[in-house]
Amino acid sequence: MSVIDESFTIKASPTKELFIYMMTRDIPLIRAILDLVDNSVDGATRLQPGGDYSTFWVRIECTEEHFAISDNCGGIPISTARDYAFRFGRPKDMELTPGSIGKFGVGMKRSFFKLGNKFTVKSTTSTSKFVVEHYVREWLEKPEDWHFKFKVKNESLKNVPEQKIGTQILIEELFESVSKSFGLGNFRKELCDEIETAHAVVMAKGLAISFNGRPLGKRTLSLYKSDQLKPAFIEKRYENIGPAVVKVQIYAGISDRDFEKGGWYIFCNGRMVLEADQTDITTWGGSNTTPKYHPDFAFFRGYVFFDSEDAELLPWTTTKTGIDSDSGLYKNVKLEMITLMRPVLDFLRKLAKERADVEKGDIDKSLLEESVKKAESTNYLDLKDKGAFITPKFDPIPRGPRTGRIQYNKPVDDIKKLKKILGVTTYTAVGEKTFDYFMRMECEE
Amino acid sequence: MKASYEKINYNIRAAKCIERKMLCESFRRLSVFGKIESYNYVGFGSTYFSDFSFFHKSLDIRNMISIEKDENNKDRFEFNRPFRCIKMEYGSSNEILQKLNWDARTILWLDYDGRLNQEVLLDINSFCTKVTPGSLIIISVNAEPGKELGTRFQKLRDAVGHKKIPEGTREKDLLKWGTAKVFRAIIYNEIMQILNGRNGVRSQGNKLCYRQLFNFNYSDGAKMLTTGGIIYDEGQRPLFDRCSFRDLLYIREEDEAYHIEIPNLTFKEIRYLDEQLPRKQGQTLTISGVRQADINKYEKVYRYFPAFTEANL
Numbered sequence: 001m002s003v004i005d006e007s008f009t010i011k012a013s014p015t016k017e018l019f020i021y022m023m024t025r026d027i028p029l030i031r032a033i034l035d036l037v038d039n040s041v042d043g044a045t046r047l048q049p050g051g052d053y054s055t056f057w058v059r060i061e062c063t064e065e066h067f068a069i070s071d072n073c074g075g076i077p078i079s080t081a082r083d084y085a086f087r088f089g090r091p092k093d094m095e096l097t098p099g100s101i102g103k104f105g106v107g108m109k110r111s112f113f114k115l116g117n118k119f120t121v122k123s124t125t126s127t128s129k130f131v132v133e134h135y136v137r138e139w140l141e142k143p144e145d146w147h148f149k150f151k152v153k154n155e156s157l158k159n160v161p162e163q164k165i166g167t168q169i170l171i172e173e174l175f176e177s178v179s180k181s182f183g184l185g186n187f188r189k190e191l192c193d194e195i196e197t198a199h200a201v202v203m204a205k206g207l208a209i210s211f212n213g214r215p216l217g218k219r220t221l222s223l224y225k226s227d228q229l230k231p232a233f234i235e236k237r238y239e240n241i242g243p244a245v246v247k248v249q250i251y252a253g254i255s256d257r258d259f260e261k262g263g264w265y266i267f268c269n270g271r272m273v274l275e276a277d278q279t280d281i282t283t284w285g286g287s288n289t290t291p292k293y294h295p296d297f298a299f300f301r302g303y304v305f306f307d308s309e310d311a312e313l314l315p316w317t318t319t320k321t322g323i324d325s326d327s328g329l330y331k332n333v334k335l336e337m338i339t340l341m342r343p344v345l346d347f348l349r350k351l352a353k354e355r356a357d358v359e360k361g362d363i364d365k366s367l368l369e370e371s372v373k374k375a376e377s378t379n380y381l382d383l384k385d386k387g388a389f390i391t392p393k394f395d396p397i398p399r400g401p402r403t404g405r406i407q408y409n410k411p412v413d414d415i416k417k418l419k420k421i422l423g424v425t426t427y428t429a430v431g432e433k434t435f436d437y438f439m440r441m442e443c444e445e
Numbered sequence: 446m447k448a449s450y451e452k453i454n455y456n457i458r459a460a461k462c463i464e465r466k467m468l469c470e471s472f473r474r475l476s477v478f479g480k481i482e483s484y485n486y487v488g489f490g491s492t493y494f495s496d497f498s499f500f501h502k503s504l505d506i507r508n509m510i511s512i513e514k515d516e517n518n519k520d521r522f523e524f525n526r527p528f529r530c531i532k533m534e535y536g537s538s539n540e541i542l543q544k545l546n547w548d549a550r551t552i553l554w555l556d557y558d559g560r561l562n563q564e565v566l567l568d569i570n571s572f573c574t575k576v577t578p579g580s581l582i583i584i585s586v587n588a589e590p591g592k593e594l595g596t597r598f599q600k601l602r603d604a605v606g607h608k609k610i611p612e613g614t615r616e617k618d619l620l621k622w623g624t625a626k627v628f629r630a631i632i633y634n635e636i637m638q639i640l641n642g643r644n645g646v647r648s649q650g651n652k653l654c655y656r657q658l659f660n661f662n663y664s665d666g667a668k669m670l671t672t673g674g675i676i677y678d679e680g681q682r683p684l685f686d687r688c689s690f691r692d693l694l695y696i697r698e699e700d701e702a703y704h705i706e707i708p709n710l711t712f713k714e715i716r717y718l719d720e721q722l723p724r725k726q727g728q729t730l731t732i733s734g735v736r737q738a739d740i741n742k743y744e745k746v747y748r749y750f751p752a753f754t755e756a757n758l
Contacts (some may be wrong), residue, residue, distance in 0.1 A: 240648050280608075287608040289566040289635065328645025335574045335642045342543055342567075 012229075016140050022055070024114045029181055030194050031321055033060075034115040035107035036169060037195055037209070038271065038320070041202055042100045043073030045269075049098055054206030061212055062191070064183040067115055067174065072166040075125035078155050081132070098309035100269065112136070117173035124164050128155045145187050173407055192216055198320075201270035201305075204381070221265065221303050223253035223383065226376035228392035232340040233383050241329055242312035248333055251380050252340040253389060254299040254348070254372065263293065264302040264337065266323060268314040274323055281325055283338045290338055291345065298350040299372075300344055302337060312387040354393070362402070367394045406431065415423050450741070459751055460663035460705045464671055465496055467695050467705075468583065469503050471658065472552060476690040478579035478681065482506060485551040487669035489513070489538070492525045494552060501528050508549070509536055512541045539564055542571035550577050554673075556585040561628045562604040566635050575637040576676050577682075583673030584632055590668075597624070605631060622702065625662050625670040629700060632672055633657060650740060652679050658690050658695035663705035665733035670702075694745075705746065708739035715743070715750070722747050 024032075037058060044056040061068040068125040076085055088109060112119040113136060120133045131152035139148075174182065181187045192211050196203070200219040203209060209216045223231040231253025238246040255261075264282040278293035280286025282302075285293070306314045306329075315327035323330055347368070354366035371392040381445045415430055454625055475481055482505045490497050490511030500506050507530040513522050516535045523533065534541045538555065553572055557565060565586060572582055591597040597619040602610060611630045618627060636655045644652040657674040677685050691697045695703045710718070722744065723729055730740050743750070 001619075238646050241646055285606065287638065289563065289570045289606075289609075291563075331642040331645040335639065338570070339543070340575055342539075342571075344539060 016143060016146070020113045020136075020140075022086075023110045027110060027114060028321070029114065029178060030191050032111040033062075033067070033069075033191060034198055034320070035111050037199065038256050039108055040069065040071035040073045040167070041199060042206065043071060043075070044207060045098075045100060045203070047074050050207055053202055054208075056206070057208040057210070059210050059327070060195075062182050063212075064179045065172070065174065067171045067178075067182065068169065070166060070168040072163070075128075075131075075165050075167055076121075076123040077125050078128045078130050078150075078153060081121075081123065081130055081150075086132070088146075100311050112171060116171045116175055116176050118171065120170045120171075120172075121167065123167040124157075124160060126160050126165060127157050128153075129157055129160075130154070138320070168301045183357070187427060188212070197275055198272045199270075200272060201267060221301075222377045223251060223255055223301055223303075223378045223380060224372065225253075225383065226375035227379040228371055228390070229254075229375045230385060230387070230390040231378075231383055232344070232389040233386050234336065234340065235386065236333075238329060238332075238337065242308075242310060242313040244313060246306060246308040246313050246329060248307075248337055249305040250302070250338075250340055251304075252300075252302040252334070252337070252344055252352060253385060254344060255301040255377065257298045259295055259298040262298040262300045264304060266304045266306070268306045268316045268320075269311055270305075271320060273320050281323055283334060283341050288334075288338060290341070297345060297348050299348055299351075300341070302341060304333065304337065306333075340389065345392065347389070347391045368392065406435070457490075458665045459666050459704055459707045460669075462495075462639065462751040463705050463707075463746050463749040464661050464663065465499055467693075468554075468659070469500060470749075471690060471693055471696065472504060472581070474499070474690060474742065475550075475552075475579070475581065475675075477684050477687045478677070479550055483550070484508075485510070485511065485549050486509050486554075487542075487545065487551060488554040489556050490522075490526075490531065490533075492521060492532065494527050496556070498527045500534050500552075501530065506552075510545065512536070512538050515577065523731065538568050539571075542568050546576040547572065547577055547580070550579045552581045552583070554583040554585070554639075556583075556671075557587070557588055560604060561586045561588075561631060563606065566605060566609065566631075569632065569635050570639055573636055573676070574643070578653060578676060578678040580663075581658075581673060582636070583671060585669060585671040586628060587667045588628050588662075588670040590619050590624045603713055608613050609634070625668060625702065626700060628670050629660055629672045629702070636674075636676075650679050653677070654679060654682075656685065658696050660700070660702045661695070661705055662702040663707075674698075684728075699707065706742045708742040710735065710739055710743060715747075718743055719747065719751075 027035075037060070040058045043051050048056075056071070056073050058069065058071045058073070060365055086109065097273075117136050119136075120131065120135070122131045123129070129152070130150050132148055134148055135152045139145075188211070195209060195211070196216050196219050199207065199209065200221060203216070203218050204220070225231060231251055233249070233251050236248045236250075238248065261276050262286075263276040263278040264274065265272060265276065266282070274282070278284055284289050285291060308314055313329070315324045315330035315333075316322070317324050325331075351366070351368045351372065354363065354368050357363045358366050358369075368391075415427060418427065418430050418434065422430060424430060424433060448546045472484075473481060474635055484504075485508040486497070486500055486506045487510045488496050488536070490513065494511065494662075497511060500517055501509065509528075509531045510533075511526075511531055512534050513523075514535075514537050515522075519533075519535060526533065534545070535539065555565065555568055559565075565584065566720065571586065576582070594740050595616065598614070598616045601614075601619065601624075609631050611634065612625055617623075633655075640653045640655055647653065653676060655674055655676050657672065659671055659673045661669075661671040663669055675685065675688075675690075691698075695705075712734060712754060718730060718740065721728070724730060724744065730744065731737065732740065
């Protein structure tokens with residue numbers, strides 16, 4: 001056909017509505033906010049790869065009217081903003097931030113669309129400055145025009161004072177459900193918890209995050225350690241799975257007994273993607289040939305850190321709320337996790353049994369429990385010894401003969417008669433003496 | 446409950462004895478991968494150590510480890526240890542297999558008294574997670590269908606967990622040798638699943654493969670299943686081919702089992718048949734009054750058939 005016949009064209013281009021719907025539907029509100037925090041953290045990582053974050057801060061403000069996040073993490077260069085930051089998806093030619101946690105080029109936009117109708121982004125670097133201000137509803141009304149526009153743009157700044165460098169994002173005209181959530185104290189608490197856990201690693205390296213003016217606390221990831229009791233720790237490097245190396249560190253051991261907190265914690269480039277997992281996504285039951293999570297295992301903690309310059313190689317999902325369990329790398333690491341976990345579970349089973357025996361009175365004390373009490377809670381960063389989980393070795397405590405309890409009812413008159421004959425005053429003594437009598441007369445040879 | 450070594454003298458279980466000899470014959474072919482003497486052998490020797498004795502004498506394997514869960518009778522096991530080269534490891538196989546070093550090529554025979562359950566799968570897991578290519582794994586379990594009708598599926602699920610049961614398995618699939626068939630499939634899946642995990646990061650051409658070699662069924666009072674095979678690296682494929690395991694008549698790479706059947710014959714009959722074996726082409730073996738089926742069974746296993754004098758005296 002030489003002439004293009006419009007009637008032969010079938011429309012297949014996406015509508016903006018579908019786009020927004022698809023993008024925002026699968027992400028919980030809290031995660032959308034975490035994505036914005038991730039962008040700030042990436043900014044800091046770009047400036048201080050792997051190192052000290054103590055000069056950086058991120059401030060979050062969250063009210064029923066607006067949401068704001070600002071940071072001093074370097075700002076967004078104009079070229080990045082123009083060609084990449086606001087685009088949907090990450091173009092193949094874009095240079096990656098080594099060790100970044102922003103992976104798919106959807107985070108920031110998705111968060112804007114999830115939260116409200118108006119967003120403003122102001123960003124200043126050492127040489128440039130821009131402002132983008134947009135109303136989502138207006139943008140939707142122009143189906144063919146996908147672009148955003150700079151409101152202010154200056155690419156030739158000089159001597160920008162350091163305190164001016166950074167990014168400020170403001171989202172207003174919040175959607176009703178978002179605004180309502182932001183008004184709830186428990187939602188805000190949950191959000192703070194999630195930020196604290198998700199960024200425990202960078203916060204431990206000095207990044208200060210505040211929420212409505214209040215600094216968020218540091219979470220420590222720790223394991224019990226003593227001379228006799230040592231957590232498992234291994235480190236592996238995977239060099240053949242992609243253009244960059246993936247480093248994996250796995251720690252497994254015991255910590256405070258807490259049913260909710262027991263399980264695996266998985267981090268990708270320092271960002272927690274799985275918290276206290278107790279399912280077969282990690283190593284519990286299902287097709288893993290391992291036991292299901294259980295109260296006896298509430299002491300268990302495992303920490304897995306995947307790190308790579310190339311974030312694409314890490315086994316996380318786009319929402320960073322989980323692990324891509326089909327990843328070949330993850331499947332392999334999971335075998336290592338199982339290997340490290342099993343001796344810990346064996347130990348915890350023995351511990352539970354000893355505690356039960358103490359309760360029954362079969363043994364006086366649990367040596368294993370004492371060894372756990374003697375161990376000190378130690379930050380994972382201070383655990384340097386590599387190897388499998390080491391447990392104290394004790395010879396089994398000798399048990400007395402097993403005893404059982406007999407209880408029965410008999411006519412009171414008969415018991416009284418026996419009391420007299422036996423010369424005792426209690427029912428218990430009647431039972432014991434008659435039992436002893438029978439043993440002596442009928443069972444001894 | 447008594448341990449099975451107290452109930453059964455392993456030396457005189459004929460089918461087991463035949464199986465042991467068949468396994469041993471096939472082990473010899475591993476020499477393509479590395480000297481058979483250099484292999485490790487790990488098993489459950491019990492007090493009889495029949496497999497240990499036989500493999501040491503036949504193959505000169507010297508790195509031998511016997512795992513013994515009965516920690517209270519150490520003296521008895523030490524006393525019965527037939528050769529100095531057998532090392533004892535006391536504890537449950539779940540515990541010990543995790544601790545052993547699997548860097549050298551190994552023949553592991555997990556010869557359980559009991560049925561397939563979570564613990565068995567865990568042992569398979571411990572080994573396959575670490576195993577060196579060129580190693581063999583063999584698993585024997587009791588595969589007698591549960592006695593109580595209508596509860597077999599439920600019991601299987603309780604024993605291994607529902608996610609381990611092959612798709613489409615029903616109560617009726619667990620009749621007769623059906624239980625053995627399902628057990629074999631579960632074991633096969635387990636090994637493959639672990640190797641898939643290890644292969645996730647291995648490059649093309651270096652992936653680990655599992656090739657089933659054994660799928661024995663026999664009855665020694667109860668129906669028994671022995672299955673297993675070799676784990677090698679794709680690059681070792683030519684070595685595997687050179688082993689020509691397939692030339693051995695009892696090698697079974699699929700789910701169809703090889704049945705070891707014990708003919709009912711007297712010594713005189715056995716001697717008479719031996720004189721005419723291996724059979725000339727076209728010749729038929731008969732003894733008047735002896736069922737032909739027994740003679741045919743004997744012909745299949747005569748090279749491995751135990752004579753009473755072979756009992757360890």
